[in-house]
Amino acid sequence: xxxxxxxxxxxxxxxxxxxxxxxxxxxxxxxxxxxxxxxxxxxxxxxxxxxxxxxxxxxxxxxxxxxxxxxxxxxxxxxxxxxxxxxxxxxxxxxxxxxxxxxxxxxxxxxxxxxxxxxxxxxxxxxxxxxxxxxxxxxxxxxxxxxxxxxxxxxxxxxxxxxxxxxxxxxxxxxxxxxxxxxxxxxxxxxxxxxxxxxxxxxxxxxxxxxxxxxxxxxxxxxxxxxxxxxxxxxxxxxxxxxxxxxxxxxxxxxxxxxxxxxxxxxxxxxxxxxxxxxxxxxxxxxxxxx
Amino acid sequence: xxxxxxxxxxxxxxxxxxxxxxxxxxxxxxxxxxxxxxxxxxxxxxxxxxxxxxxxxxxxxxxxxxxxxxxxxxxxxxxxxxxxxxxxxxxxxxxxxxxxxxxxxxxxxxxxxxxxxxxxxxxxxxxxxxxxxxxxxxxxxxxxxxxxxxxxxxxxxxxxxxxxxxxxxxxxxxxxxxxxxxxxxxxxxxxxxxxxxxxxxxxxxxxxxxxxxxxxxxxxxxxxxxxxxxxxxxxxxxxxxxxxxxxxxxxxxxxxxxxxxxxxxxxxx
Numbered sequence: 001x002x003x004x005x006x007x008x009x010x011x012x013x014x015x016x017x018x019x020x021x022x023x024x025x026x027x028x029x030x031x032x033x034x035x036x037x038x039x040x041x042x043x044x045x046x047x048x049x050x051x052x053x054x055x056x057x058x059x060x061x062x063x064x065x066x067x068x069x070x071x072x073x074x075x076x077x078x079x080x081x082x083x084x085x086x087x088x089x090x091x092x093x094x095x096x097x098x099x100x101x102x103x104x105x106x107x108x109x110x111x112x113x114x115x116x117x118x119x120x121x122x123x124x125x126x127x128x129x130x131x132x133x134x135x136x137x138x139x140x141x142x143x144x145x146x147x148x149x150x151x152x153x154x155x156x157x158x159x160x161x162x163x164x165x166x167x168x169x170x171x172x173x174x175x176x177x178x179x180x181x182x183x184x185x186x187x188x189x190x191x192x193x194x195x196x197x198x199x200x201x202x203x204x205x206x207x208x209x210x211x212x213x214x215x216x217x218x219x220x221x222x223x224x225x226x227x228x229x230x231x232x233x234x235x236x237x238x239x240x241x242x243x244x245x246x247x248x249x250x251x252x253x254x255x256x257x258x259x260x261x262x263x264x265x266x267x268x269x270x271x272x273x274x275x276x277x278x279x280x281x282x283x284x285x286x287x288x289x290x291x
Numbered sequence: 292x293x294x295x296x297x298x299x300x301x302x303x304x305x306x307x308x309x310x311x312x313x314x315x316x317x318x319x320x321x322x323x324x325x326x327x328x329x330x331x332x333x334x335x336x337x338x339x340x341x342x343x344x345x346x347x348x349x350x351x352x353x354x355x356x357x358x359x360x361x362x363x364x365x366x367x368x369x370x371x372x373x374x375x376x377x378x379x380x381x382x383x384x385x386x387x388x389x390x391x392x393x394x395x396x397x398x399x400x401x402x403x404x405x406x407x408x409x410x411x412x413x414x415x416x417x418x419x420x421x422x423x424x425x426x427x428x429x430x431x432x433x434x435x436x437x438x439x440x441x442x443x444x445x446x447x448x449x450x451x452x453x454x455x456x457x458x459x460x461x462x463x464x465x466x467x468x469x470x471x472x473x474x475x476x477x478x479x480x481x482x483x484x485x486x487x488x489x490x491x492x493x494x495x496x497x498x499x500x501x502x503x504x505x506x507x508x509x510x511x512x513x514x515x516x517x518x519x520x521x522x523x524x525x526x527x528x529x530x531x532x533x534x535x536x537x538x539x540x541x542x543x544x545x546x547x548x549x550x551x552x553x554x555x556x557x558x559x560x
Binding site: 203 | 331332352353366368371404407408409420422423425439441444445448474475476477478480481482507541
């Protein structure tokens with residue numbers, strides 16, 4: 001019994017790391033953005049780092065959960081946590097108050113909460129390191145095989161994430177949902193009545209003009225209302241609107257809210273009577289699809 | 292022409308219904324194209340803000356006067372180009388509106404957009420048009436609407452909860468409503484107009500409203516910190532000089548007028 005209890009910290013931390021890795025892997029671009037937001041690295045480095053950290057986390061998590069080279073995995077996990085805490089503290093000191101990307105975009109916390117949480121995980125890592133001394137480190141072939149699978153999964157999942165139909169699983173937007181359940185509280189009109197084509201936009205996307213042109217055509221028909229949301233502050237839309245001439249309202253909402261509705265932008269959905277009827281990604285629907 | 296000017300201004304601020312098209316001047320006179328003054332952009336030349344520069348918005352784009360170039364420039368979103376307008380073709384009327392006669396020159400350069408700014412080179416200078424800085428300090432509703440016409444349309448289009456408005460209408464205690472907000476803040480742009488409309492609908496002289504606009508880095512401000520404001524909008528409800536409660540951010544379920552009515556009911560029935 002006692003020996004089983006000794007495994008608990010490692011297994012718990014392992015499962016946490018696997019969950020964290022998988023949640024990041026389904027939206028690696030967002031994780032890269034969150035790394036960049038830490039202002040420690042920028043550009044391509046943050047992308048490379050994102051694609052390295054994900055398999056590393058999943059491999060360490062799998063090793064801890066399965067008891068494969070537990071002390072080594074616990075040491076590696078603890079070092080990783082110390083690095084995460086250092087990056088969080090640095091970003092916080094630079095005035096970056098956005099929460100970490102520890103669990104992808106699914107959990108939002110302040111830097112202070114992140115540090116506390118990481119400290120708790122670090123304690124688990126240290127416990128795991130000392131409690132399994134000389135025991136439960138089972139470098140068997142079968143376990144090694146599972147570890148290899150974890151690493152392959154950690155590499156393959158983020159690389160294929162956007163080709164997989166995971167949006168209904170990992171975002172709040174799916175057909176049949178009521179608009180009242182979506183984080184669109186800043187909508188300037190009552191979306192629970194009537195027909196609306198809602199666009200979620202990236203204002204910096206290079207094809208914005210074409211997107212707006214197509215949305216304008218749908219809006220001009222008068223049969224459905226068109227409304228666009230972007231994640232950011234109000235003044236960010238000034239140049240976008242000047243450049244693209246939308247004939248519909250472009251509404252700023254907090255990015256953390258909007259992020260719960262997409263993995264990639266642009267994204268569009270049809271609301272009828274307050275219910276999500278259909279979703280399109282990448283480009284607006286053809287007018288005949290919504291009219 | 293004034294109607295065209297006001298519409299153009301409202302449209303740019305609202306971020307909606309633009310119809311810039313150099314080929315389709317909207318002026319009633321085919322020879323004149325109307326531009327309305329807009330303070331939406333600030334103008335920087337070689338990194339220095341040109342406070343005397345003036346910007347005007349019209350169908351063909353953004354007209355910039357006084358940006359230390361040989362001629363006024365027209366920023367044309369239709370083809371993302373910069374064109375000159377000969378000085379003699381820019382006509383100013385008594386109301387401050389500007390019209391353009393004739394056609395602009397061929398493009399002298401093109402512009403790029405980066406980080407929400409319009410950037411172009413002309414005559415060896417780097418010109419940057421950025422969104423105007425946010426409002427800061429004590430504001431009137433009129434000033435807020437002039438800065439952000441979206442507030443006006445949102446006030447107009449909101450239908451407050453009648454029960455809550457009924458309660459607010461009958462509320463008898465003198466109450467100051469201090470609205471700390473950011474003109475840059477998306478949550479404020481949604482919820483402050485709803486509160487304003489509700490108080491307008493209640494039409495109760497017991498309520499005195501003050502609007503205090505905060506900059507983006509307001510957390511560094513000692514006065515703001517001393518009030519315990521950590522986010523916007525923060526709506527402080529004050530009676531006899533003492534805060535009796537506050538509404539932070541968007542209400543947790545329900546409407547903002549219901550939240551205010553509930554707060555008043557709880558603290559000062």
